[in-house]
Amino acid sequence: MxxxxxxxxxxxxxxxxxxxxxxxxxxxxxxxxxxxxxxxxxxxxxxxxxxxxxxxxxxxxxxxxxxxxxxxxxxxxxxxxxxxxxxxxxxxxxxxxxxxxxxxxxxxxxxxxxxxxxxNQLVQETRPKPPVRFAHWLLHNYLSIRIPLVRPAKVLQRALPWLQWLFSGWFFGLTAAAASIGLVLSARQWDAVMANLHGALSWDGIVGYLGALIFSKLLHECGHALVATRNGVRVGHMGVALLVLWPMAYTDTGESWKLERSRRRLAIASAGILTELMLAAWSTFFWVFAPEGNFKNALFFLATTAWVLTLTVNASPFMRFDGYFILADALDFPGLHERAGHWGKRFMRKRLMGIEDPVAEVLPRHYQRFLTAFAIATWIYRLILFFGIALVVYHKFFKALGLFLFMVEISVFIVRPVRSEMRVWWARRAEIRRGHLAGWLLILVGGAAVLAVPWSTRIVAPGVLRAGVEQPVYSPYAARLDKVDIRNGAAVGDEQVLLELDAPRQAEERDKASALAQAYARSARGAVGIDDSGAARQMLADQYAGRYEAERRAREAELLRLKLAALHGGTVRDVDPTLQPGSWVSATTRIAMLVGGDHWRVEALVRERDRQRLAKGEPARVYVRGRYDAPLAGCIVDIDDSAATRLPHLLLAQPNGGPIPLNPTVPKDQLKPADTWYRVIVEGRSDRPVEQVEAVSVHFQGERSSIGGKWLDSALSVLIQQSGT
Structure with a gap:
């Protein structure tokens, strides 16, 4: 009608x-x-x-x-x-x-x-529409701009009879079987799946995923359009929508509201996701059986793109994507976000301020609870999403513009709704119950005290724990191993010989120098009393004998250096497993590491603000990651005056599971931190020797500071650093 x-x-x-x-x-x-x-x-x-x-x-x-x-x-x-x-x-x-x-x-x-x-401009009025400045319009609409491209209504009407088999029961059953077989067989060759994922992290892989994304999203929109046409809804146009300047296809199925039965609207809303899931099912099935090559790679891109993006993005009901319309049509509850928002605000105002809002619509109790919970979940989701969009906008542009757009995003999509609700609370402040008001005043005063009062003395810093005494075992020069008696975990004493190496050339040169020294010494003795020139010959022979004797002693000293001894007692670690008797080692080859003693050393990294709160001699407690025994007790022995240009160890780098991000503009092997850190040296003794390098968390007791001051300093530092000024 x-x-x-x-x-x-x-x-x-x-x-x-x-x-x-x-x-x-x-x-x-x-x-x-x-x-x-x-x-x-x-x-x-x-x-x-x-x-x-x-x-x-x-x-x-x-x-x-x-x-x-x-x-x-x-x-x-x-x-x-x-x-x-x-x-x-x-x-x-x-x-x-x-x-x-x-x-x-x-x-x-x-x-x-x-x-x-x-x-809503549904009456006959001659009221002129106020002009809108282009800058104001762009500020509020650059997140979503629609550009119509085609009007496909006639093409869809002609194609529908040829595609009726897509809606048959046998095709849905066959697709479900293909999906089950494909997923089971893919799980059984999971190593191949992971290898393809790692191989996709390249420029060719990015291009492949981009092509798969475009193809799957076009099919997604065609699914909406085809089901809408099948249900008698005219598809006005299809085109491209710019979301944060990122192009996405869209289909205008706005006339689906003419359908009286919500199940038919639900079919149109879910058609896009079902189309992509069908594409993922058949792509996974054929990928399992396809031969290696470009076609199999294309199937892999289509399968992973359709499975992941469809289930993580389009199925979300918290934004106005397909998941929202599917949920609204499944419940036959249009305006789900707005109506849930009213119930969420009513719940929040009553619980937080004691303000009683009238019931906007009569609904069963379980519907009221669902809408309230849905509204709160939507607010949390959007808070995270809009903050993420703000970060994307910030990183997408140069620093100054990115920072400006970041602040615009935060103010428009996060601060403005909060401010609007606060205005309602202020306008209705007479309705706020005294108990709620007193409670919130107490919370505000307590929060201000927590933030402003300098009560915190605790400083937590990441670091690496090493043995206090470490002796890397190297050959002084290229030499040959006679025998390898050391092994990992072996205990050695002070000045114990660890290895004996041999240098045949050095021994030959030593023997040669010894023989020449002896020969010249005999020549000097035989030259005495020969004639007038005997004294001169004797002097010359003595000189040569002394020279070669010095060379012999030098060669002997070099050979003595090949007896590698422990400077202190300890435990042998990190023995090179490739070394065998008769192997040659160079001066740069580390043969083993000797660690020992009860002395340990920690290199910790602290922020500039925390560095100013520390002093030499202050105590520190060291907690080893993954160990729950008593912490190690030590004290600060040194604090660097200049910022660290390289991390003390790989364990601290974020790519290796550490807490400190690396500078993205510098090669990772240089271990240059992205932020400013200062090194603090902590030393101490323990009953158990430190046998390997371990990641630790160091707790210091510094000068008192407030949490609010720390946050303010951090925010100002980021603003100054990232604005490019």
């Missing part, structure tokens, strides 16, 4: 109401002498469609505006008011509705509905 304002008289007669009176001319006097504006006329092109029933069983209708392609869901009372609209008087309309139905409206109900019609 479609009704226009011209047919309201017929609707009125069908309802048994009195004939409408002519609208009053000019102004009417209200009680008290106030004047009322002329009764507005409804726009002629408006239409009314039956829309089923509400949760409570009352009938509902859709009041449509075909010019703007909008519709409004109205209830029984609003419909009865519309059928008597031409009476032109709120009191007469209310009285007529009360006389002809079981409803009991008052004049204020009619006036509120008239204000609703005026606000």
């Amino acid at each position: 479609v009704a226009s304002p011209a047919a309201i008289a017929e609707l009125t007669a069908a309802a048994g109401a009195a004939p409408p009176a002519s609208p009053p001319a000019g102004l009417e006097l209200l009680p008290g002498g106030a004047r009322q504006a002329p009764w507005p006329r409804l726009r002629e092109e408006l239409q009314i469609h039956p829309a089923g029933v509400n949760v409570d069983g009352s009938p509902v209708w859709h009041l449509s505006d075909p010019v703007r392609n909008l519709f409004y869901r109205i209830g029984w009372l609003e419909f009865e008011i519309l059928t008597r609209w031409e009476m032109g008087d709120p009191a007469r309309i209310a009285a007529a509705v009360a006389e002809d139905t079981t409803l009991q409206p008052i004049d204020e109900d009619v006036l509120q509905f008239a204000a609703f019609l005026r606000h």
Whole structure:
């Protein structure tokens, strides 16, 4: 059924109401002498469609505006008011509705509905629309801009008979079987799946995923359009929507509200997700059996893109994506976000401030609880999402503009709704119960005290724990291993020989120098008393003998260096497993590591603000990650004056599971931190020796500081650093 304002008289007669009176001319006097504006006329092109029933069983209708392609869901009372609209008087309309139905409206109900019609531009008024500046429009709409590209209604009508098999039961059953087989066989070759995922982390993989994303989203929108056409809904246009300047395909199925049965609207809303799930099912199935090559890679991209994005993005009911419309149509509850928001605000105002809002609509108790919980979940989800969008916008542009857009996002989508609700609380402050007000004042005072009072002395810093004494075992120069007696975990004593190496060339040179020294010494002795030149020969031979003797001693000293001994007692660690007797080692090859003693050393990293609160000699407690025994007790022995340009160990780097992010503009192997950190050296002794490098958390007791001051310093530091000034 479609009704226009011209047919309201017929609707009125069908309802048994009195004939409408002519609208009053000019102004009417209200009680008290106030004047009322002329009764507005409804726009002629408006239409009314039956829309089923509400949760409570009352009938509902859709009041449509075909010019703007909008519709409004109205209830029984609003419909009865519309059928008597031409009476032109709120009191007469209310009285007529009360006389002809079981409803009991008052004049204020009619006036509120008239204000609703005026606000939504559904009446004939000559009020000019205020101009909107382009900058203001862009600021509020750059998150979502729609660009229509095609009008596919005729093409869809022609293609529908050829695609009816897509809606058959046998095809759905076959698709479910393909999905089950594909997922089971993919799980059995999970190593191949992970290998493909790692291989996709390349430029070719990014291009492949981008192509798969475009293809799957086009099929997604075609699914909406085809199901809408099958249910008799005209698809006005299809195009591209820019979400935070990111292009996404969209389909205009706005006329689906004309469908009286919510199940048919549900079919249209869920068609996109079902299309992508079907694509994922068949892509997974064929990927399992396809031969290696580009075709199999394309199937992998399609399968992973369709499975992941469909289930994580489109299925979410907290934004106006497919999941929201699916949930709204499944419940037959249009305006789910707005109506849930009213219940959420009512719950929040009552619990936090004691303000009692009237019930906006009569709903069962379980519906009220569901809508309240849904509203709170939506607020939390949107808070996280909008903050994430703000970060994306910040990183997408250069620093100054990115910071400006970040602040715009936060202020428009997070601060403004909170400020709007706070204004309502302030306007209704007289309704706030004294107990709630006193409780909140106490919480505010306590929170301010916690933030402002400098009570915190605790400083927690990441670090690495090493043995206090470490001796790496290296060969002094290229040499050959005679035998390898050391092993991991072996205990050694002070000055114990660990390894003996051999340098054949050094030994040969030593023996050669020894022989020459002896020969020249004999020559010097034989030159005495030969003739007048004997003294000169003796002197020359002595010189050469001394020279080669010095060389022999030097060679001997070099060979003695090949006896690698422990400087202190300890435990052998990290023995090179590739070394065997007869192997040659260079001077850069670490053969083993000797650690020992009860002395340990920690290199911790602290922020600049925390560094100023520390002093040498202050105590520290060291907690080893993954160990729950008593912490190690030590003290600060040194604090660096300059910021660290390299992390003390790989364990602290975020790519290796550590807490400190690396500078993205520098190669990762340089271990340059992204932020400013200062090194603090902590030393101590323990009963158990430290046998390996371990990640630790160091707790210091520094000068007192406030939490609020720490947050303020951090925020100012980020603003100054990231603004590029």
